[in-house]
Amino acid sequence: MSTPFYSIGQLAKLAACKVETIHYYEKTGLMPEPPRTEGGHRSYALQHVKRLNFIRRSRELGFTIEQIRKLLRFIDEPDHYCGEIKAMAMQQAREVQQKINDLERLKEGLNLMVAQCKGQGYSVDDCPIIEALYIAPE
Amino acid sequence: MSTPFYSIGQLAKLAACKVETIHYYEKTGLMPEPPRTEGGHRSYALQHVKRLNFIRRSRELGFTIEQIRKLLRFIDEPDHYCGEIKAMAMQQAREVQQKINDLERLKEGLNLMVAQCKGQGYSVDDCPIIEALYIAPE
DNA sequence: ATAAAACCTATAGTAACTACAGGTTCAAGA
DNA sequence: TCTTGAACCTGTAGTTACTATAGGTTTTAT
Numbered sequence: 449m450s451t452p453f454y455s456i457g458q459l460a461k462l463a464a465c466k467v468e469t470i471h472y473y474e475k476t477g478l479m480p481e482p483p484r485t486e487g488g489h490r491s492y493a494l495q496h497v498k499r500l501n502f503i504r505r506s507r508e509l510g511f512t513i514e515q516i517r518k519l520l521r522f523i524d525e526p527d528h529y530c531g532e533i534k535a536m537a538m539q540q541a542r543e544v545q546q547k548i549n550d551l552e553r554l555k556e557g558l559n560l561m562v563a564q565c566k567g568q569g570y571s572v573d574d575c576p577i578i579e580a581l582y583i584a585p586e
Numbered sequence: 587m588s589t590p591f592y593s594i595g596q597l598a599k600l601a602a603c604k605v606e607t608i609h610y611y612e613k614t615g616l617m618p619e620p621p622r623t624e625g626g627h628r629s630y631a632l633q634h635v636k637r638l639n640f641i642r643r644s645r646e647l648g649f650t651i652e653q654i655r656k657l658l659r660f661i662d663e664p665d666h667y668c669g670e671i672k673a674m675a676m677q678q679a680r681e682v683q684q685k686i687n688d689l690e691r692l693k694e695g696l697n698l699m700v701a702q703c704k705g706q707g708y709s710v711d712d713c714p715i716i717e718a719l720y721i722a723p724e
Numbered sequence: 725a726t727a728a729a730a731c732c733t734a735t736a737g738t739a740a741c742t743a744c745a746g747g748t749t750c751a752a753g754a
Numbered sequence: 755t756c757t758t759g760a761a762c763c764t765g766t767a768g769t770t771a772c773t774a775t776a777g778g779t780t781t782t783a784t
Contacts, residue, residue, distance in 0.1 A: 455750095457761060467762085472741060487749045489762055502716075510692055513740065523716060530713040534703040541696040548689045551682050554648055558679040565672040593781090595730060605731085610772060625780045627731055651771065 454492040463500035470500065478503055478517060510544055592630040601638035608638065616641055616655060648682055 460467045473479040479500065482490045499520075506516045515536065522533055598605045611617040617638065620628045637658075644654045653674065660671055702714040 455761080466742080468742060469740085471764090476740090485749085487762085489749070507740090508692075509695055510689075530703060530716075533713055533716065534700060537696050537700050537703070541693055541700060544689050544693045544696065548686055548693070551648075551686045551689070554646075555679055555682045555686070557647055558675050558682065562672060562675050562679060565668060565675070593730075604773080606773060607771085609733090614771090623780085625731085627780070645771090 452493055454497065456490045456492065459492045459497060459500060462497045463504055465500065465504050473500070473503065476513065478513065478520065509540065511540060515540070590632055592635065594628045594630065597630045597635060597638060600635045601642055603638065603642050611638070611641065614651065616651065616658065647678065649678060653678070 454462065456467050456470055460470060470479060474481060479496065482492050482496060485491050502520070502523075503516055506519060507513075511519070519533065519536065592600065594605050594608055598608060608617060612619060617634065620630050620634060623629055640658070640661075641654055644657060645651075649657070657671065657674065699714065704712070
């Protein structure tokens, strides 16, 4: 079996993120400062791979760094309970729904404009898209 | 009737954006450098109100500054035709749809986690949300 | 005339990274 | 063992679209 230590490049591959991002997470305290080799290279263990995966997947779900910091505190301190984490996930789901609603309205507006636009061959002066955006005050 | 000149503060109110944002748009070339008063204050006319409204509404529809710069070039140069603008609006609609799809998947993931979580009273060790995020390699 | 509100410029800060520059260490082949 | 190239190191600057602050000047209203 191989030793359970990973270079930062290996960690990056295992958790599907970039080396620079790991540096950044370390600087901002999401990832711990790992032990180093003689020469000063970072040396990671399996727990780091797990933690970084957690961070990446949380980012993919739209959590901000600050929210993830909070989630990690819940995990790091063993006296916290699941309720707080559930509440955060529910809140996050609500925010995502809100964003979806906004984008749906936005899409409506765009489609309306596109439908009305005669397209090629007509000058910008007659373009209803421009019209729609260029609302003159009074 | 009043003179058709507006201070930057009045312009900001008429186009529903902040004074600092107008400064920023000027620096980055979206808004032109307007004439000044004796004392050096910016003096705007109706065309500026229209242009700033155009920019704001385009931003609300999710266009980036670079895209708006392009749209404004189409408008500023009288030899362009509506087709290019229609194409940009359609492309934008496609991108918005893509974002909506991504967020829908994300919401699914969150709701699944929330549904499985027993909540209050259970320790973090048993939490399926943590479980779902903390995917161990190997 | 005076004082408050609005304006001016320039710089730094925000989120979450990404991309250098210029140097050091590690791993593999000859 | 030596060498070379890949991977690593630190630190700083750039990205997007603004927002905020500081410290000073002009305008406007009383």
